[in-house]
Amino acid sequence: MNLTLKIWRQSNAQDKGKMVDYKVTEISEHMSFLEMMDVLNEQLINKGEEPVAFDHDCREGICGMCSMFINGEAHGPDRGVTTCQLHMRMFKDGDTITIEPFRAKAFPVIKDLVVDRSSFDRIQHAGGYISVNTSGNTQDANGIPISKHAADEAMDAATCIGCGACVASCKNASAMLFVGAKVSQYALLPQGQVEAVDRVQNMVAQMDLEGFGNCTNTGACEVECPKGISLENIARMNREFLSANVKS
Amino acid sequence: MSGFFKSSIGRKYAMALSAFFLMFFLLQHFAINILSVISPDAFNEASHFMGTFWAVQYVLQPVLIFGVIYHFVMGFILEAKNRSARVKTYAKNNGAANSSWMSRNMIYSGLAILAFLVLHFIDFWIPEINTKFIAGDMTGLLPNGEGFRYYEELAHKFENPLRVGAYVIAFIFLSLHLMHGFSSAFQSAGASSMRKEKLQLFAKVYSIFIPLGFIFIALFHHFNHH
Numbered sequence: 001m002n003l004t005l006k007i008w009r010q011s012n013a014q015d016k017g018k019m020v021d022y023k024v025t026e027i028s029e030h031m032s033f034l035e036m037m038d039v040l041n042e043q044l045i046n047k048g049e050e051p052v053a054f055d056h057d058c059r060e061g062i063c064g065m066c067s068m069f070i071n072g073e074a075h076g077p078d079r080g081v082t083t084c085q086l087h088m089r090m091f092k093d094g095d096t097i098t099i100e101p102f103r104a105k106a107f108p109v110i111k112d113l114v115v116d117r118s119s120f121d122r123i124q125h126a127g128g129y130i131s132v133n134t135s136g137n138t139q140d141a142n143g144i145p146i147s148k149h150a151a152d153e154a155m156d157a158a159t160c161i162g163c164g165a166c167v168a169s170c171k172n173a174s175a176m177l178f179v180g181a182k183v184s185q186y187a188l189l190p191q192g193q194v195e196a197v198d199r200v201q202n203m204v205a206q207m208d209l210e211g212f213g214n215c216t217n218t219g220a221c222e223v224e225c226p227k228g229i230s231l232e233n234i235a236r237m238n239r240e241f242l243s244a245n246v247k248s
Numbered sequence: 249m250s251g252f253f254k255s256s257i258g259r260k261y262a263m264a265l266s267a268f269f270l271m272f273f274l275l276q277h278f279a280i281n282i283l284s285v286i287s288p289d290a291f292n293e294a295s296h297f298m299g300t301f302w303a304v305q306y307v308l309q310p311v312l313i314f315g316v317i318y319h320f321v322m323g324f325i326l327e328a329k330n331r332s333a334r335v336k337t338y339a340k341n342n343g344a345a346n347s348s349w350m351s352r353n354m355i356y357s358g359l360a361i362l363a364f365l366v367l368h369f370i371d372f373w374i375p376e377i378n379t380k381f382i383a384g385d386m387t388g389l390l391p392n393g394e395g396f397r398y399y400e401e402l403a404h405k406f407e408n409p410l411r412v413g414a415y416v417i418a419f420i421f422l423s424l425h426l427m428h429g430f431s432s433a434f435q436s437a438g439a440s441s442m443r444k445e446k447l448q449l450f451a452k453v454y455s456i457f458i459p460l461g462f463i464f465i466a467l468f469h470h471f472n473h474h
Contacts, residue, residue, distance in 0.1 A: 006339070019339055072342030098340040105333050171343065171352055172330035176256075204257055213333030214256045214326050216354060217432035223346035231435065239438035241257045 001027050001093035005040065007052055008100045010109050017109065019098075029089040033076060034059060034066060036088055053112040059084040061226060064161030067168070068113055069100040074165035074224045082163060082226045102168035106175070106210040119210040120162050120178060126206035127199035128182045130191045141191065150188045157184035159227040166221035166229070172213030177221040179207050180233035187240050197244040204241055259326060264433035266319040271430065271454070273312055278458050281465050284402055292396035296388040299376065299398075320362060327355045350428040357425035364418030371405055406469035415466045419459040426455035 002025045010017030024040050031039075034056050041051035057065040066083035070076035076086040091097060099113065107115040132138060146154075158181075166177035183200050186192025192199070215234055222231045252258040280298065283291040298304050343352050350357070379385050390397045406412055430451035431444075439447055 008339075069338060072338065072340040073345055077345070100338055100340070103334050103336055103338055105335050169346060171347075173333035174256075174330070204255055208256050211333055212256075213330035214259065215436075216326075216330070216351065217428070217435045218347035218351035220343065220346040232440070235435055235438045235440060235444075238257055238260065238436060239440075241255070242252075242261065242438065245252045245258075 001029060001088065001091070001095075003027060003036075003091065003094070004096040006096060006098045007113070008109075009052070009112055010101075011050075011111065013108055013110055019100075027088055029087070031088045032059070032084055033068070033070070033086040033088065034084045053110075053114045055114050056084060061085045062161065064163035067102045067115060067117070067164060069102055069168055071098055074102065074168040075163075075226055079223070080226060080228055082161075082165075085226070102164050104164075104167045104173035104212065106173065106212050107164060107167060115164075117162070117164050119212075120164065120175070122210065123175070123179060123203050123206045124162075124182060127195065127202040128186075130186060130195065132191075144190050146189060154185050154188040157181045157188070157229065157233050160185075160225075160229050161227060163226060165224045165226060167212065169220040169224035170213065170215070171218060171220065172216055174215045174221075175207050175210070175212040176215040176234045176237065177225065177229055177231070179203050180235075180237040181229045183237045183240055184233040187236060196240065197247055200237060200240040200244045201248065204237075259322060260436040263319065263322055263326070264436040266315050266322070267429055267433045268437075269311075269315045270319060271426070273315070274458060275454075278461050282461060284399060285465060285468050288399040291402075292388075292398045295398035296396055299380065299388060300386055316365070320358070323355070323358055348428060350424045351432070354425060354428060357421045360418060360421035361425060364414070364421070367411075367414060367418075371411070372401075375401075403469050403473050406466055407473055409470065412466050412470045416463050419463045419466075422462075423455055423459035426459070427452065430455050 002023070005022045005024060006019050007022060008017060009020045022040055022044075024036065024043065027036050027039060034054070037052065037054055044051045055065045055067050057063040059066075061082045061084060064082070066075075068075070068083045070083065070086070075081060075083045076090065078086050078090050101107075101109050101113045101115050102117075104115075106119040107117055110116050160178060160181035162178060164178070167173050167175050170177075183203060186199060187196060217231070217234075219231060222229065253262055280291065280294045283294055388396050388398065390400060406415075431448045434444065434447045434451065
Protein backbone atom coordinates (compact mmCIF):
# COMPACT_ATOMS: atom_id res chain seq x y z
CA MET A 1 0.00 0.00 0.00
CA ASN A 2 1.02 3.62 -0.55
CA LEU A 3 0.66 6.06 2.32
CA THR A 4 1.09 9.72 3.19
CA LEU A 5 2.63 10.25 6.62
CA LYS A 6 2.33 13.51 8.58
CA ILE A 7 5.11 13.26 11.15
CA TRP A 8 6.17 15.59 13.97
CA ARG A 9 9.79 16.61 13.37
CA GLN A 10 11.74 18.36 16.12
CA SER A 11 15.53 18.39 16.03
CA ASN A 12 16.00 18.79 19.80
CA ALA A 13 14.21 19.74 23.03
CA GLN A 14 14.60 23.48 22.30
CA ASP A 15 13.44 23.35 18.67
CA LYS A 16 9.87 24.55 17.98
CA GLY A 17 9.13 21.56 15.75
CA LYS A 18 6.58 21.10 12.95
CA MET A 19 4.56 18.49 11.08
CA VAL A 20 6.29 17.26 7.89
CA ASP A 21 4.66 15.23 5.09
CA TYR A 22 6.32 12.07 3.68
CA LYS A 23 5.23 9.50 1.10
CA VAL A 24 5.98 5.81 1.55
CA THR A 25 5.28 3.21 -1.11
CA GLU A 26 4.96 -0.58 -1.35
CA ILE A 27 4.18 -1.07 2.33
CA SER A 28 3.05 -4.62 3.10
CA GLU A 29 -0.10 -5.00 5.22
CA HIS A 30 1.79 -7.67 7.20
CA MET A 31 4.41 -5.17 8.40
CA SER A 32 4.31 -3.80 11.90
CA PHE A 33 3.98 -0.03 12.25
CA LEU A 34 7.62 0.22 13.35
CA GLU A 35 8.73 -1.77 10.29
CA MET A 36 6.89 0.76 8.15
CA MET A 37 8.81 3.50 10.01
CA ASP A 38 12.03 1.57 9.27
CA VAL A 39 11.16 1.65 5.56
CA LEU A 40 10.62 5.41 5.76
CA ASN A 41 13.92 5.92 7.58
CA GLU A 42 15.82 3.81 5.05
CA GLN A 43 14.29 5.97 2.34
CA LEU A 44 15.33 9.16 4.18
CA ILE A 45 18.89 7.91 4.82
CA ASN A 46 19.26 6.97 1.13
CA LYS A 47 18.27 10.54 0.22
CA GLY A 48 20.78 11.93 2.73
CA GLU A 49 18.07 13.24 5.06
CA GLU A 50 17.82 12.91 8.84
CA PRO A 51 15.84 9.75 9.79
CA VAL A 52 12.84 10.09 12.12
CA ALA A 53 13.84 9.36 15.72
CA PHE A 54 11.44 7.06 17.58
CA ASP A 55 11.67 4.90 20.68
CA HIS A 56 11.65 1.09 20.36
CA ASP A 57 13.35 -1.87 22.01
CA CYS A 58 11.77 -5.33 22.35
CA ARG A 59 9.27 -4.96 19.48
CA GLU A 60 7.02 -7.56 21.10
CA GLY A 61 4.82 -5.44 23.38
CA ILE A 62 6.72 -5.97 26.61
CA CYS A 63 9.23 -3.19 27.15
CA GLY A 64 6.87 -0.19 26.84
CA MET A 65 9.37 1.87 24.86
CA CYS A 66 7.43 2.58 21.65
CA SER A 67 5.27 5.60 22.19
CA MET A 68 3.66 7.10 19.12
CA PHE A 69 0.34 8.95 18.97
CA ILE A 70 -1.10 7.67 15.69
CA ASN A 71 -4.17 9.21 14.05
CA GLY A 72 -5.21 10.76 17.34
CA GLU A 73 -4.74 7.69 19.55
CA ALA A 74 -1.87 6.37 21.66
CA HIS A 75 -0.41 3.26 19.93
CA GLY A 76 -2.87 3.79 17.06
CA PRO A 77 -6.38 2.58 16.29
CA ASP A 78 -6.04 -1.08 17.40
CA ARG A 79 -6.87 -2.16 20.98
CA GLY A 80 -4.64 -3.91 23.51
CA VAL A 81 -1.46 -3.42 21.49
CA THR A 82 1.65 -1.29 21.59
CA THR A 83 2.86 0.52 18.46
CA CYS A 84 5.28 -2.31 17.68
CA GLN A 85 2.34 -4.77 17.69
CA LEU A 86 0.19 -2.54 15.49
CA HIS A 87 -0.04 -3.98 11.99
CA MET A 88 -0.33 -2.03 8.76
CA ARG A 89 -3.46 -4.03 7.91
CA MET A 90 -5.25 -1.60 10.24
CA PHE A 91 -4.80 1.03 7.48
CA LYS A 92 -5.90 1.27 3.88
CA ASP A 93 -4.03 2.03 0.68
CA GLY A 94 -3.96 5.81 0.14
CA ASP A 95 -4.46 6.66 3.83
CA THR A 96 -2.92 9.72 5.45
CA ILE A 97 -1.51 8.83 8.87
CA THR A 98 -0.71 11.50 11.48
CA ILE A 99 2.15 10.52 13.81
CA GLU A 100 2.98 12.62 16.87
CA PRO A 101 4.94 12.13 20.08
CA PHE A 102 3.12 11.49 23.39
CA ARG A 103 2.25 15.00 24.57
CA ALA A 104 2.48 16.04 28.22
CA LYS A 105 4.39 18.68 30.15
CA ALA A 106 5.86 15.82 32.19
CA PHE A 107 6.95 14.02 28.97
CA PRO A 108 9.12 16.63 27.20
CA VAL A 109 10.11 15.87 23.61
CA ILE A 110 13.77 14.95 23.24
CA LYS A 111 13.75 14.56 19.46
CA ASP A 112 11.04 13.93 16.84
CA LEU A 113 8.83 11.19 18.37
CA VAL A 114 11.10 10.43 21.34
CA VAL A 115 9.90 11.76 24.70
CA ASP A 116 11.52 11.74 28.13
CA ARG A 117 9.42 9.49 30.38
CA SER A 118 11.84 9.53 33.33
CA SER A 119 9.07 11.20 35.39
CA PHE A 120 7.57 7.67 35.60
CA ASP A 121 10.90 6.37 36.95
CA ARG A 122 10.94 9.07 39.63
CA ILE A 123 7.38 8.14 40.68
CA GLN A 124 8.48 4.49 40.93
CA HIS A 125 11.55 5.47 42.98
CA ALA A 126 9.28 7.38 45.38
CA GLY A 127 7.55 4.20 46.54
CA GLY A 128 7.02 1.55 43.88
CA TYR A 129 8.95 -1.14 45.73
CA ILE A 130 8.88 -3.41 48.79
CA SER A 131 11.64 -3.91 51.33
CA VAL A 132 12.80 -7.51 51.59
CA ASN A 133 14.70 -8.72 54.63
CA THR A 134 17.92 -10.23 53.29
CA SER A 135 19.47 -11.09 56.66
CA GLY A 136 19.16 -14.83 56.08
CA ASN A 137 15.71 -15.46 57.50
CA THR A 138 13.78 -14.22 54.48
CA GLN A 139 10.31 -15.73 54.24
CA ASP A 140 9.60 -17.60 51.02
CA ALA A 141 6.95 -15.57 49.14
CA ASN A 142 5.30 -18.83 48.04
CA GLY A 143 4.84 -19.73 51.71
CA ILE A 144 2.50 -16.77 52.30
CA PRO A 145 -1.14 -17.63 51.58
CA ILE A 146 -2.75 -15.19 49.13
CA SER A 147 -6.28 -15.48 47.78
CA LYS A 148 -6.58 -16.30 44.10
CA HIS A 149 -8.69 -13.15 43.57
CA ALA A 150 -6.05 -10.85 45.14
CA ALA A 151 -3.22 -12.60 43.30
CA ASP A 152 -5.02 -12.21 39.95
CA GLU A 153 -5.80 -8.54 40.55
CA ALA A 154 -2.22 -7.82 41.67
CA MET A 155 -0.87 -9.59 38.59
CA ASP A 156 -3.27 -7.65 36.34
CA ALA A 157 -2.01 -4.37 37.84
CA ALA A 158 1.60 -5.52 37.51
CA THR A 159 1.21 -6.02 33.75
CA CYS A 160 1.53 -2.22 33.35
CA ILE A 161 4.63 -1.67 31.22
CA GLY A 162 4.84 2.05 31.97
CA CYS A 163 4.60 3.08 28.31
CA GLY A 164 2.71 6.29 29.11
CA ALA A 165 -0.23 5.70 26.75
CA CYS A 166 -2.54 6.59 29.66
CA VAL A 167 -0.93 10.02 30.00
CA ALA A 168 -0.88 10.56 26.23
CA SER A 169 -4.57 9.65 25.86
CA CYS A 170 -5.89 11.54 28.88
CA LYS A 171 -7.24 14.96 28.01
CA ASN A 172 -5.63 16.16 31.25
CA ALA A 173 -2.31 14.32 30.75
CA SER A 174 -2.98 12.53 34.04
CA ALA A 175 -0.75 9.68 35.20
CA MET A 176 -3.26 8.22 37.63
CA LEU A 177 -3.77 4.93 35.77
CA PHE A 178 -0.01 4.26 35.86
CA VAL A 179 0.35 5.27 39.52
CA GLY A 180 -2.88 3.45 40.41
CA ALA A 181 -1.51 0.25 38.87
CA LYS A 182 1.85 0.58 40.63
CA VAL A 183 0.16 1.26 43.99
CA SER A 184 -2.36 -1.56 43.48
CA GLN A 185 0.12 -4.31 42.63
CA TYR A 186 1.57 -3.98 46.15
CA ALA A 187 -1.58 -2.89 48.01
CA LEU A 188 -3.23 -6.22 47.12
CA LEU A 189 -0.41 -8.37 48.50
CA PRO A 190 0.77 -8.97 52.10
CA GLN A 191 4.34 -8.01 51.17
CA GLY A 192 3.13 -4.54 50.26
CA GLN A 193 1.47 -3.73 53.56
CA VAL A 194 4.57 -2.66 55.51
CA GLU A 195 5.18 0.44 53.37
CA ALA A 196 1.55 0.94 52.27
CA VAL A 197 1.06 4.36 53.92
CA ASP A 198 4.36 5.88 52.75
CA ARG A 199 4.09 4.32 49.30
CA VAL A 200 0.83 5.89 48.19
CA GLN A 201 1.59 9.24 49.81
CA ASN A 202 5.08 9.51 48.30
CA MET A 203 4.09 8.27 44.84
CA VAL A 204 1.10 10.65 44.64
CA ALA A 205 3.26 13.55 45.89
CA GLN A 206 5.86 12.81 43.20
CA MET A 207 3.14 12.47 40.55
CA ASP A 208 1.80 15.92 41.49
CA LEU A 209 5.33 17.36 41.54
CA GLU A 210 6.04 16.13 38.01
CA GLY A 211 3.18 18.27 36.63
CA PHE A 212 0.74 15.60 35.47
CA GLY A 213 -2.90 16.67 35.28
CA ASN A 214 -5.76 15.44 37.43
CA CYS A 215 -7.96 12.47 36.55
CA THR A 216 -11.52 13.37 35.51
CA ASN A 217 -12.56 9.75 34.92
CA THR A 218 -13.05 10.00 31.15
CA GLY A 219 -11.81 6.40 30.88
CA ALA A 220 -9.66 7.16 27.80
CA CYS A 221 -6.59 5.71 29.57
CA GLU A 222 -8.25 2.34 30.16
CA VAL A 223 -9.38 2.09 26.51
CA GLU A 224 -5.96 2.99 25.08
CA CYS A 225 -3.83 1.01 27.58
CA PRO A 226 -2.06 -1.79 25.66
CA LYS A 227 -2.24 -3.99 28.76
CA GLY A 228 -5.89 -3.31 29.64
CA ILE A 229 -5.14 -1.81 33.07
CA SER A 230 -8.51 -1.16 34.71
CA LEU A 231 -9.82 2.13 36.11
CA GLU A 232 -10.48 0.10 39.25
CA ASN A 233 -6.81 0.66 40.07
CA ILE A 234 -7.40 4.43 40.27
CA ALA A 235 -10.34 3.90 42.63
CA ARG A 236 -8.13 1.62 44.76
CA MET A 237 -5.34 4.22 44.81
CA ASN A 238 -7.88 6.84 45.95
CA ARG A 239 -9.00 4.56 48.80
CA GLU A 240 -5.38 3.81 49.74
CA PHE A 241 -4.56 7.53 49.70
CA LEU A 242 -7.51 8.46 51.92
CA SER A 243 -6.72 5.62 54.31
CA ALA A 244 -3.02 6.60 54.43
CA ASN A 245 -3.88 10.22 55.21
CA VAL A 246 -6.28 9.22 57.98
CA LYS A 247 -3.62 6.96 59.53
CA SER A 248 -0.71 9.40 59.30
CA MET B 249 -4.54 15.16 56.81
CA SER B 250 -3.03 18.68 56.48
CA GLY B 251 -1.88 18.37 52.87
CA PHE B 252 -4.74 16.09 51.79
CA PHE B 253 -6.88 18.75 50.10
CA LYS B 254 -3.87 20.25 48.34
CA SER B 255 -3.07 16.94 46.64
CA SER B 256 -4.57 15.89 43.30
CA ILE B 257 -6.48 12.99 44.87
CA GLY B 258 -7.64 15.09 47.84
CA ARG B 259 -9.15 17.56 45.38
CA LYS B 260 -10.90 14.68 43.58
CA TYR B 261 -12.50 13.70 46.89
CA ALA B 262 -13.49 17.33 47.54
CA MET B 263 -15.08 17.66 44.09
CA ALA B 264 -16.92 14.37 44.59
CA LEU B 265 -18.20 15.29 48.06
CA SER B 266 -19.41 18.75 46.95
CA ALA B 267 -21.07 17.06 43.95
CA PHE B 268 -22.87 14.55 46.19
CA PHE B 269 -24.08 17.41 48.38
CA LEU B 270 -25.33 19.41 45.37
CA MET B 271 -27.08 16.36 43.93
CA PHE B 272 -28.83 15.76 47.27
CA PHE B 273 -29.93 19.40 47.27
CA LEU B 274 -31.20 19.05 43.69
CA LEU B 275 -33.27 16.03 44.72
CA GLN B 276 -35.00 17.89 47.55
CA HIS B 277 -35.49 20.92 45.25
CA PHE B 278 -37.18 18.63 42.75
CA ALA B 279 -39.31 16.98 45.45
CA ILE B 280 -40.72 20.39 46.43
CA ASN B 281 -41.12 21.68 42.87
CA ILE B 282 -43.05 18.62 41.71
CA LEU B 283 -45.59 19.46 44.42
CA SER B 284 -46.49 22.53 42.33
CA VAL B 285 -47.83 20.12 39.69
CA ILE B 286 -49.59 17.80 42.14
CA SER B 287 -50.97 20.27 44.69
CA PRO B 288 -50.43 24.07 44.70
CA ASP B 289 -51.38 24.19 48.40
CA ALA B 290 -48.79 21.58 49.36
CA PHE B 291 -46.21 23.47 47.26
CA ASN B 292 -47.07 26.70 49.08
CA GLU B 293 -46.78 25.05 52.49
CA ALA B 294 -43.42 23.41 51.67
CA SER B 295 -42.06 26.63 50.14
CA HIS B 296 -43.11 28.68 53.15
CA PHE B 297 -41.49 26.20 55.50
CA MET B 298 -38.20 26.17 53.50
CA GLY B 299 -38.26 29.95 53.17
CA THR B 300 -38.84 30.78 56.81
CA PHE B 301 -37.47 27.91 58.95
CA TRP B 302 -34.32 29.23 60.66
CA ALA B 303 -32.23 26.07 60.19
CA VAL B 304 -32.86 26.10 56.44
CA GLN B 305 -32.31 29.83 56.03
CA TYR B 306 -29.35 30.38 58.36
CA VAL B 307 -27.59 26.98 58.36
CA LEU B 308 -28.40 25.01 55.20
CA GLN B 309 -28.58 28.00 52.84
CA PRO B 310 -25.03 29.28 53.65
CA VAL B 311 -23.73 25.68 53.39
CA LEU B 312 -25.41 25.37 49.99
CA ILE B 313 -23.95 28.67 48.77
CA PHE B 314 -20.51 27.56 49.93
CA GLY B 315 -20.99 24.17 48.22
CA VAL B 316 -21.99 25.78 44.92
CA ILE B 317 -19.12 28.29 44.96
CA TYR B 318 -16.60 25.63 46.03
CA HIS B 319 -17.65 23.22 43.26
CA PHE B 320 -17.37 25.92 40.59
CA VAL B 321 -14.12 27.47 41.84
CA MET B 322 -12.41 24.10 42.34
CA GLY B 323 -13.71 23.01 38.92
CA PHE B 324 -12.05 26.04 37.32
CA ILE B 325 -8.80 25.54 39.29
CA LEU B 326 -8.59 21.87 38.23
CA GLU B 327 -9.43 22.74 34.63
CA ALA B 328 -6.61 25.32 34.56
CA LYS B 329 -4.17 22.84 36.11
CA ASN B 330 -5.21 20.10 33.69
CA ARG B 331 -4.79 22.38 30.68
CA SER B 332 -1.33 23.37 31.87
CA ALA B 333 -0.34 19.67 32.03
CA ARG B 334 -0.30 19.59 28.21
CA VAL B 335 1.28 22.76 26.89
CA LYS B 336 1.51 21.60 23.27
CA THR B 337 -1.73 20.01 22.07
CA TYR B 338 -2.09 17.29 19.43
CA ALA B 339 -2.50 18.13 15.74
CA LYS B 340 -4.97 15.22 15.60
CA ASN B 341 -6.74 13.90 18.68
CA ASN B 342 -9.50 11.31 18.32
CA GLY B 343 -11.09 11.69 21.75
CA ALA B 344 -14.38 10.17 20.56
CA ALA B 345 -12.57 6.83 20.08
CA ASN B 346 -11.98 6.36 23.78
CA SER B 347 -14.29 8.59 25.85
CA SER B 348 -17.76 10.13 25.92
CA TRP B 349 -18.53 13.70 24.85
CA MET B 350 -19.92 14.39 28.34
CA SER B 351 -16.71 13.33 30.06
CA ARG B 352 -14.54 15.50 27.81
CA ASN B 353 -16.69 18.62 28.08
CA MET B 354 -17.59 18.92 31.78
CA ILE B 355 -16.23 22.46 31.86
CA TYR B 356 -18.63 23.58 29.11
CA SER B 357 -21.71 21.85 30.55
CA GLY B 358 -20.63 23.33 33.91
CA LEU B 359 -20.40 26.83 32.43
CA ALA B 360 -23.90 26.43 30.92
CA ILE B 361 -25.18 25.48 34.40
CA LEU B 362 -23.38 28.50 35.91
CA ALA B 363 -25.07 30.80 33.35
CA PHE B 364 -28.42 29.22 34.24
CA LEU B 365 -27.76 29.72 37.97
CA VAL B 366 -27.23 33.46 37.36
CA LEU B 367 -30.62 33.60 35.60
CA HIS B 368 -32.24 31.45 38.32
CA PHE B 369 -30.86 33.68 41.09
CA ILE B 370 -32.16 36.80 39.34
CA ASP B 371 -35.54 35.11 38.78
CA PHE B 372 -36.19 33.61 42.20
CA TRP B 373 -33.48 33.94 44.84
CA ILE B 374 -32.82 37.71 44.72
CA PRO B 375 -36.57 38.66 44.75
CA GLU B 376 -37.07 36.19 47.63
CA ILE B 377 -34.22 37.68 49.68
CA ASN B 378 -35.50 41.17 48.84
CA THR B 379 -39.04 40.40 50.01
CA LYS B 380 -38.03 38.61 53.21
CA PHE B 381 -34.91 40.33 54.45
CA ILE B 382 -34.98 43.84 52.91
CA ALA B 383 -38.71 44.58 52.75
CA GLY B 384 -39.09 42.47 55.93
CA ASP B 385 -42.19 40.59 54.76
CA MET B 386 -41.89 37.09 56.25
CA THR B 387 -45.60 36.28 55.91
CA GLY B 388 -45.27 34.61 52.49
CA LEU B 389 -48.68 36.04 51.56
CA LEU B 390 -49.85 37.63 48.30
CA PRO B 391 -50.07 41.48 48.31
CA ASN B 392 -53.85 41.23 48.68
CA GLY B 393 -53.40 38.86 51.60
CA GLU B 394 -55.43 36.08 49.99
CA GLY B 395 -53.22 33.00 50.38
CA PHE B 396 -49.54 32.27 49.84
CA ARG B 397 -47.64 33.94 47.01
CA TYR B 398 -45.20 31.10 46.08
CA TYR B 399 -47.31 29.16 43.57
CA GLU B 400 -48.50 32.37 41.87
CA GLU B 401 -44.91 33.62 41.50
CA LEU B 402 -43.74 30.29 40.05
CA ALA B 403 -46.60 30.08 37.56
CA HIS B 404 -46.07 33.72 36.53
CA LYS B 405 -42.36 33.15 35.81
CA PHE B 406 -43.06 30.29 33.41
CA GLU B 407 -45.45 32.33 31.27
CA ASN B 408 -42.50 33.69 29.26
CA PRO B 409 -41.55 31.19 26.51
CA LEU B 410 -37.99 32.52 26.33
CA ARG B 411 -37.45 31.78 30.01
CA VAL B 412 -38.96 28.30 29.61
CA GLY B 413 -36.68 27.70 26.60
CA ALA B 414 -33.63 28.79 28.59
CA TYR B 415 -34.62 26.49 31.46
CA VAL B 416 -35.11 23.52 29.12
CA ILE B 417 -31.69 24.04 27.49
CA ALA B 418 -30.05 24.48 30.91
CA PHE B 419 -31.55 21.22 32.18
CA ILE B 420 -30.32 19.37 29.10
CA PHE B 421 -26.82 20.60 29.97
CA LEU B 422 -27.39 19.62 33.60
CA SER B 423 -28.33 16.11 32.45
CA LEU B 424 -25.17 15.87 30.31
CA HIS B 425 -23.07 17.13 33.25
CA LEU B 426 -24.64 14.63 35.65
CA MET B 427 -24.39 11.70 33.23
CA HIS B 428 -20.63 11.81 33.59
CA GLY B 429 -20.35 13.65 36.91
CA PHE B 430 -22.46 11.38 39.09
CA SER B 431 -20.74 8.10 38.22
CA SER B 432 -17.39 9.92 38.11
CA ALA B 433 -17.94 11.06 41.72
CA PHE B 434 -18.37 7.42 42.78
CA GLN B 435 -15.09 6.54 41.03
CA SER B 436 -13.28 9.50 42.64
CA ALA B 437 -14.60 8.50 46.05
CA GLY B 438 -13.00 5.09 45.50
CA ALA B 439 -16.11 2.95 44.93
CA SER B 440 -15.07 -0.60 44.15
CA SER B 441 -16.09 -2.37 40.96
CA MET B 442 -18.35 -4.77 42.86
CA ARG B 443 -20.69 -1.95 43.83
CA LYS B 444 -20.01 0.19 40.79
CA GLU B 445 -22.51 -1.36 38.38
CA LYS B 446 -25.50 -0.74 40.66
CA LEU B 447 -24.24 2.73 41.57
CA GLN B 448 -23.75 3.62 37.93
CA LEU B 449 -27.27 2.49 37.06
CA PHE B 450 -28.62 4.64 39.88
CA ALA B 451 -26.48 7.58 38.66
CA LYS B 452 -27.78 7.19 35.10
CA VAL B 453 -31.42 7.06 36.22
CA TYR B 454 -30.93 10.15 38.41
CA SER B 455 -29.07 12.05 35.65
CA ILE B 456 -31.88 11.55 33.15
CA PHE B 457 -35.03 11.66 35.28
CA ILE B 458 -34.32 14.58 37.61
CA PRO B 459 -33.49 17.11 34.83
CA LEU B 460 -36.36 15.67 32.78
CA GLY B 461 -38.64 16.23 35.78
CA PHE B 462 -37.59 19.87 36.04
CA ILE B 463 -38.23 20.32 32.30
CA PHE B 464 -41.67 18.77 32.77
CA ILE B 465 -42.47 21.19 35.62
CA ALA B 466 -41.45 24.24 33.53
CA LEU B 467 -43.45 23.07 30.49
CA PHE B 468 -46.45 22.08 32.65
CA HIS B 469 -46.75 25.58 34.12
CA HIS B 470 -46.12 27.24 30.78
CA PHE B 471 -48.86 25.38 28.95
CA ASN B 472 -51.22 25.18 31.93
CA HIS B 473 -51.43 28.96 32.15
CA HIS B 474 -51.90 29.68 28.46
